[in-house]
Each structure stands twice: as C-alpha cells, then as structure tokens.
Amino acid sequence: MLHTIESINSVINDFIWGVPAMICIIGVGLYLSIRTRFLQIRKFGYAIQTTIGRMFRKKEASDGALTPFQAVCTALAATVGTGNIAGVAGAIAIGGPGAVFWMWISAILGMCTKFFEVTLAVHFRERNAEGDLVGGPMYYIKNGLGKNWRWLAYLFAGFGVLTVFGTGNATQVNTITTAIDSALLNYHVISTDTVPVMNWIIGIAITFLVGLILLGGVKRIGQVTERLVPFMAVLYIVLALGVVVFHFQNIPAVFASIFEGAFHPSAVTGGVIGSFFLSMKKGVSRGIFSNEAGLGTGSIAHACADTRKPVKQGLFGIFEVFADTIVICTLTALVILCSGVSVPYGEAAGAELTIAGFTATYGNWVSVFTAVAMCCFAFSTILGWGLYGARCIEFLFDAKVIKPFMVAYSLVAILGATVELGLLWSIAETFNGLMAIPNLIAVFLLSGTVVKMTKEYFAGEGKDS
Template sequence: MEKIDAFLAEASRLAWGMPLLILLMGGGLFLMLYCRLIPFRMMRHSLSILQGKYQDPNAAGQITPFQAMASALASTIGMGNISGVAVGIAMGGPGVLFWMWVSAFVGMATKFFTCTLSIMYRGRNELGAIEGGPMYMVTEGLGKKWKPLSILFAFAGLFGTLPLFQANQLTQIITDVVLKPSGMVGEDTFISNLFMGMAMALLVSIILFGGLKRIAAVATKLVPLMVVLYTGSVLYIIFSNITAIPSMFALIFEDAFTGNAVMGGAVMQVIIMGARRASFSNEAGIGTAAMMHGESQNNEPVREGLVAMWEPFIDTIVVCTMTGLAILVTGVWETNSGNGVTMTAQAFGVAMPQIGKYLLVICVFIFAFTSLFSYCYYGSKCFTYLFGFKYRRLYDYFYILTIIIGAIVTITSVINLVDTAFALMAIPTMTCALLLSPRVMAASKDYLARLKAGQIQQF
C-alpha cells in the first residue's frame, strides 16, 4: 500500500506541474480577456435564462438548462467544498483560498467557452442519440485526427469521476462524529467502514439505475436544500466570529504571496494547491460539466455557456469561501491534523458545540450523495464512448464497487488519484476550448446582436 501511495503522490506531482498550471489558469485568463468579459457583462440575461424565460420545449436534449446546471452543481458543490478546502488549507495554508478565487474567476470564462462548445459540437453515440462533452467537442469541432485527445479525456474520466473521495469523506465524518464518540468503534474502523461503504453502494444504486432524468430530478430537489442548510450553518459560524473576519482576509492575502503559514515561503506551491483544489471543487476546464450541459434542451450554444458560467461562482467564490472562513475564524486549521472533513467538523463543533458536528453530518450526507449520482453519469459516458453500450452495466457495477473501496482506503491515495485524472482530463478540454475559441466568439457576437435587435424569442 505504501508503494501505491508513493506512486500516486509522484503521479499527482508530475501532472500538476507548471505546464498544466499555465494551461488551466493562463488559458482561462486568456479566454476571459478574449471574450471581453462576456460572462460578467451578461449576468442579468443569464438569470432570465435560468428562470426559463428562453426555454424552447422543442429543442434537442434530455434536460432543461436549469436541470443541467443543478446536476453539474450536484457534483461540484460537494465534498470539494467541505473537505477539499480543509485539505487545501492544511497542506498549503490560508493563501490557498486566494488562488482558489483567482481560479474561479477565470473558470467562469472557461466554463462559458467549454459549455457553449458542448452544444455547438454535439455528436451521436452508437445508438444514434445526441451526446455532448469534450469527447465530441474534439472530434466534431477539431476533426477526427484529434480523436486521441477524446480517448485521453474518456480514459482519464473513468478514474477522475470515481466516487472514492465522496465515499471516503462521508465514512470519515460518520466515524469521527457519531461512531467513535459513542464507543461503537475503536481505533480499528475497517469493518465499520466496510459496512458503511456497502450501505452507501446500495442507496446509490437505487438512484443510478433510474437513468439521467431520475438523477436530474433528485439533484434539482437536493441542490437547493443542501446549499441553504450548509450556507446557513456556515454563515452562523462566520457572524458569530465577525470581528475576526477582517484579520482573516488579511491573512489570506498575505499568505497568498508569501506562503509563510504552512509552506515556508514556497509561494508557487500555494498557487498550485489553490489551482488543484479549485479544479477539484468547481471543475472549470476539466470537462465534466460540459458532459452534463451537452444534454441540455438548448439550440442556442451561447445561452448554455451563460448558464454554466455561474457554477464556479456559486461553488468556489461563495461556498468554498464560507467553508474556508469558518475553518480560519475558529482557529482549527492551526491545530488539526488536516484529515479533510475532520477539520471542518471541528470548526462546526467549536462554533456550535451541541449540534454543529451533526449538522455537518447531514450536509456531508447530502453533498456526497448528489456528487455520487452525477459522477456515475459522467463515468458511464466516458465508458460507453470507449467501449460502447454493450458492456455499460459492467461500469455501473464497477462504480458501485468503488464506493466500497473508497470507504476503506486512505484519503491521500484518493486525492492523488483524482487529482492526476483531473489533470489529464484538463489537457483535451482546454486544448479544445482554446483552439475553438474564435468560433465561440463568432457565435457570441451573433447571439448578442440578435438579442439587442429583439430577435431572441421568449417562451
């Protein structure tokens, strides 16, 4: 196991080197400037789209743009917001939050481009049904000769969308908050983790085998609930320590450019950690959201991009920031061992001694399960692209099995595996977005001209 841990750690380090940082953050910055801040200038119109004012009931696709965004948020607003932020602060210090913000702002432009392309260049699977995602964006937009990039994305997506992290952290918080304090388990938690993994696998399978529409329906109901419950709890912690907020922001900005808090002055490592945690959290530039938005009932590609751009803002600027502030103002980041969700649980416990940890258990349960639904859909799309529909059920069974595996392995192995896969997924996604960016801009100018002329129909 130690050799596997070492191999995954080295793979993650190599994958998240300077070239990928330039591709993700530099590429996102280029797209933001190239589009002349369209995602920010069109926010009011994008809200009208989300309200359904421009929803064409006869458009191709399986789900509405709002359902696509809710389903994408079901995977992004998840354990990355609760555990990922804690891991980032523990490993990189408070300055990680600043670089997560930077990644999120450029990620809004990245999502605008990638999800616009997911509608512009949809393909058809072997059954003749419309499909979207980076696999099809590459082959339909760049041509068949670029198919190796599609294969790379789909192969990496098989591992990047496994439920290991969600299962691991849900098991961890139930053990730390419920089982150990009650004396139900001791230090050896293998058996209890195994049974929890099996229980999670059973619950998830009930939803998964219902298909995309059931996943979207569940996500649409649970995402607003989990956002309200979690944000309400975190805002209570923040306002209970409101006098400490200015100094915490000062600490974040100072550490972002010094790296002194944890990294001993290694600023570049703080930047890389911020980019890694932001990518894991909001998935901008990774390509998972493009798979979901590619299924949206929308014949206007730019409109889909304007919907998708909200995801990094909601996920990272809002939810991750609140988690980070809750951890910082309670001081647990200075004393905790940094085992992901355990740190966040301690912050909730310090701020709300009687019920804090139990509220977090409920939030983690909802966050983890909504992520599990969406991730299986992403992974199955990658699998069927590579191997066809004949063996699709085999992937579903494998996915459910990895829920059990995730419950019993170490958090470091899980993070390094997922980070490596996400890095590989970003290569084809960002390459496609950058090479096809002129076509997105042409479509944007056309759409904005028609909108200004009153030619865009409301329904």
C-alpha cells in the same frame, strides 16, 4: 512493486497538479477571457439573472434530456463535493490565508473556461442509439476538430473511465463512512469494535441507492440532483453564514489576512509559511480541483440539457464556478478563519479543520449536521461522476456497456467503505488531472467558434455592451 507505483505516480501527480499544469489552465482561462473581453465580468449580472431566472421555471425536458436546471444541478453535484470542505482547509493550512485569494483568481478565469466548455458541449453534442443527448469534450473534439483529432477524444474518455471509480466513487464513499462513524462514535451509538460492520452496512446501502438511481437513466439522475443539490447547498450555506455572523467582528481582520497573505504569507502565518509561490499554488490548484474548470467534465452533464441555445446554457458554466468556488469555498474559508480555531500552518489538514470551526461556534451537536452535509456532498458527487463515467465508456465502446458499467460502478462503493484508499486516491487524482490536457487543447483550438457564437447571441438578444 507497490512502492515503485507510488513513486511513479507521485512524480506524475506533482507535474499534473504542479506549476506547469496550472500555468496551462490559468493561461487558457486568461486567453479566453481576453478574447471575450472578460465576458464573465461584463455579463456577470446577465448570466446570474438568466440562470437563476430559468431555475424556477417549471418545464419538462424532452425524452433523453434534462431541463437546464437539472443539467446544472447534475454538474454541481459532481463539482460541489468534499473538496469544498476538506480541500479548502488543506489549502489554508499549507498555503496560508492568502491561498483563498488565489483560489478566487482561478475561479474568475475558470468562469470563462467553463463557459466555453459548456457552450461547445451543447453545440457539438449528438443523440446516441438510445435517443439520449450526449456530449462533452470527447464529442466536441470528434465533431469540432475532425477525424485527425479523434485520438485526442479517445484519450480524454480513457482518462475519464480510469478516474471515475476512484475520484467519483470510492474516495467519496470513504468520506461518507468517516462522517457517519465520527457522528455515531461521538454520541456513543456505536463502539470502535463495531465500526467495520457499520462500514459494510453503509457500503451496501450506498451500492443499492447508487445503482437504483443510475440504472434509471439520465432522467432519474436529474430528478435526484435537482432536489439534493439545493438542499445540501442551502444547509451548508446557512450553517456557514451562522458562523460568520457569530464572529462578524473578525471579518475585517480575516479579509486583511487573505489579501496580505496572498503576497506576504510569512506576515500572516508567523513565518511558518514564507513562500509566495506555495500560497499561490495551493489556492489555484484547490480552486481548479473544486470547480473542475479546465477539466471539461461538467460539460458532459450540460450537454444533456433540453435547450437550443448553446451560449445560453454556457452561462450556467459561469454560475456553476461562482456557486462552487466564490460562494461555497469562500464560506468554508471564513468558517475556519473567522471562528478563531487554531490552524496548523505548514501541516496537512482536511475536513476536521472545517468541522472544528463549526463546533467551536455551535458546540458538538453540530457534528450531526456537518456529517449530513458531508454525506450529501459526497453522495451527489458519486451520482454526477457516474454519469460522466457512463458517457466516457459509451464513447469508447457502445451504449450496450452502460448498464454493466453502472453495476460495476455501484459495487465499488463497498470497496470504498471497507478498505484503505491512499494509493487509489492518488492515482485517481492523477488521471483526473490528465483529463485537462486533451480538453484544454480542444477548447483552445475551438475558441474561435465560441467567440463567434457569443457575438451572434448577444447581438440577437440586444444585450451586448
């Protein structure tokens, strides 16, 4: 029975994260980019100036809402995760250095897709029975497309609930336990015999912390993520930049391998990886998996922002994909490729390859800092996806189910810390990809609304070019 489930899920997963689905996601991104005359490039400077400028303004959000900065931090909390460390390493190992180039292409188009998602989420949001601002794909489908499309909204929310326990929680906790165990074993603080006990302790501690934060509501989630996300991002960026600086002489050769490998992988990998399509597939799929552009999930957090200008909040979508993929994922790639560590081309690889890049530069002591960074990345993902799951289950049922959901979601951390998660991870990844289908349909059908709002916004700002 288990083997049958694995086989069925494998076929669905290969399709969802395969070429047809990627063509749909990239195709919609290209269509939206053309409709806005590549807004993400034309207005990139304005978007960065507007978003970063607003980040440092001290502002209290109204009841049931987040400040724009808290909203983007909550969205980044969910997107900047272990995929930025392990996912990029896997893409390079299977697709070669050229996968990084295709990851950039998916990010450039993804900036526009996420801009549309965030703008729609803020425009079509509503207040729930508790007075909180709620929005996201299920709401812009319901309020933007009308009653005949409500089934699509329920489909998205259903996939969302099925995804959060695996992708958002259990697999992230498993990453935390692995990182902590590795660091403690490395310094002989614990033995292999005591690892199971340590994992139970970690699982219980995470359950308590996650429950404490999530049950505090959207305000508390925003307060934690606005502190945790900048800390973890700066810590990782500083460590990664250090590796690049130490090996600066390798930078020209690395970028040459990325561009050459994008079109001629065998020339860079010594013939181990010869497929141009494999390089493209791995780069695009990992880029999408990391920044979630096309999945619609990040817009759920942005819908909570205390703002009256949907387009202005939409600019945070551009910033979010840029920060996640162009900055953090690229730095991970440079850590691996600049450090000179041996890349097992054609074989599966994960976080251990990225960590090898750090330790080859700094020594074994840096494993403590990489463990801290991985724990922060994973924990922040748990919080972000907790909010997504709460909004999805509330849409399906009622606001009364939110607290029981939060309790159940928190308890899953113990499961994630203590059991093998191979099949659970694969199933969750499938449902995660399935969320893209109803979202992309809605974004495509509602694209005219965003185009109109965008023109009006820039005409009013006097910034259009």
